[in-house]
Amino acid sequence: MxxxxxxxxxxxxxxxxxxxxxxxxxxxxxxxxxxxxxxxxxxxxxxxxxxxxxxxxxxxxxxxxxxxxxxxxxxxxxxxxxxxxxxxxxxxxxxxxxxxxxxxxxxxxxxxxxxxxxxxxxxxxxxxxxxxxxxxxxxxxxxxxxxxxxxxxxxxxxxxxxxxxxxxxxxxxxxxxxxxxxxxxxxxxxxxxxxxxxxxxxxxxxxxxxxxxxxxxxxxxxxxxxxxxxxxxxDRVAVMYGGTIVECAQVDQLFDRPQHPYTAGLLGAVPSLLETNGVEERPLVSIEGSPPDLLEELNCCPFADRCSYVFARCWQERPALLSVGPQHAVACFYDMSAEANRSQ
Ligand SMILES: Nc1ncnc2c1ncn2[C@@H]1O[C@H](COP(=O)(O)OP(=O)(O)O)[C@@H](O)[C@H]1O
Ligand SMILES: [Mg+2]
Structure with a gap:
């Protein structure tokens, strides 16, 4: 090589x-x-x-x-x-x-x-x-x-x-x-x-x-x-959860438009508030529930049991980290961006 x-x-x-x-x-x-x-x-x-x-x-x-x-x-x-x-x-x-x-x-x-x-x-x-x-x-x-x-x-x-x-x-x-x-x-x-x-x-x-x-x-x-x-x-941030990267984006993009419920949770954001005003004012919150048990092999979304958007598919397979825009990738079956657009 x-x-x-x-x-x-x-x-x-x-x-x-x-x-x-x-x-x-x-x-x-x-x-x-x-x-x-x-x-x-x-x-x-x-x-x-x-x-x-x-x-x-x-x-x-x-x-x-x-x-x-x-x-x-x-x-x-x-x-x-x-x-x-x-x-x-x-x-x-x-x-x-x-x-x-x-x-x-x-x-x-x-x-x-x-x-x-x-x-x-x-x-x-x-x-x-x-x-x-x-x-x-x-x-x-x-x-x-x-x-x-x-x-x-x-x-x-x-x-x-x-x-x-x-x-x-x-x-x-x-x-x-x-x-x-x-x-x-x-x-x-x-x-x-x-x-x-x-x-x-x-x-x-x-x-x-x-x-x-x-x-x-x-x-x-x-x-x-x-x-x-x-x-x-x-410049860019990757968010890790349960041994995987669940979201990766340019830092502004991640703070302004988090696409993974876990990232949004970390930021203390709710989807309707995705249009936000900057980085400094965001409090860090703790998310209810506990991290995944790493003794179990992962064949569903690692965040499924803590996620408010969970649906059947999240329990059936593990979402891959897919590109959702320039320099922005997310591993989630739920489309947060669609929700953000609807609520505008
Ligand atoms: N030497 C080790 N033996 C057994 N388990 C380990 C060892 N090192 C790390 N782990 C386990 O791997 C997982 C990930 O650990 P780690 O990468 O240190 O987490 P983080 O740095 O994100 O806090 C944890 O469950 C930890 O207990
Ligand atoms: Mg460490």
Missing amino acids: SATTMADILRVENLVVHFDTTEGRIHAVNGVSLSLEPGEVLGIVGESGSGKSVTMMSLLGLIPQPPGKIESGRALFDATNGQGVVDLLALDRPALRAIRGKHIGFIFQDPISSLNPTMNIGRQIAESLMKHLGLGEGEARKRTVELLNHVGIADAARHYDSYPHEFSGGMRQRVMIAIAVACRPKLVIADEPTTALDVTVQAQIMDLVRRLQRELDMAVIWISHDLGVVAGLA
Whole structure:
């Protein structure tokens, strides 16, 4: 496949992942497809347990196998111009390790468990530069200090020798971001990177990622359970539910005209109010009922038992994610747009 080229930097097709546990098989990811253009920011939102992390960990080769198993799917990634396309799911461990950190940066929720507690932070960044870019020790140190400055760590030369525990949560996350962007990757995956931080620091980290994304022209996948966070960052948003993507659209489109009852529920919208006035005023509401039992294999709509628009077909087959307009796809048998038009 190496000669193939594609316009997307990443194209995930029909990813299916399960875990075999003592309680039975957990169907964590049930046919996720998504794509990302170079330089684009894709937000992925969904409740806890909807399969966001498992999807991303699968791409990075970080699923523990067993108990996990990537049942099927492809994840075509265009590493760098000219090198052609690889299927991340088909690569062996060394090949993935070479891509991870170099061509795909990643930032997780909990930097303390991702950073090595026994190594000073300068060294942790410098090692990545030496490993992936072949820099010598002096050059890597110089670049590391620049990077620390760049991610907003004041007095970087002094902090080079600090250990992770000497830093606040926000500072540690800045270090993780420095590591993630050190090799100027074309794709960064950020999995709830601000969830553990207080609101002020959260905003600073979001600003930092947004600035770096523009400066380095990176594509970013930003995962959050908070639609508000994603709205401020993303060009496009994918909504996950029960291990599938139920809707994906440009951010304005998603907020103004949600087409899936679950998205509408998340937004606190009712169909007759689909013509709304913007993003800021929308309260997030909780939806009655509980998420689907992932121990059961999904052959109906995963949202059927919580949906106010449910009808017979929703219980009989699983809706596919289909295009309903430019850059807008939805997995639902009910036509919300028809309803919105009728009520105008
Ligand atoms: N190592 C694992 N072993 C068993 N089940 C797992 C494992 N990792 C994730 N899961 C299950 O997969 C489902 C999806 O999890 P996850 O992707 O972490 O959700 P999210 O990131 O959306 O909160 C959950 O039911 C979770 O319990
Ligand atoms: Mg998660």
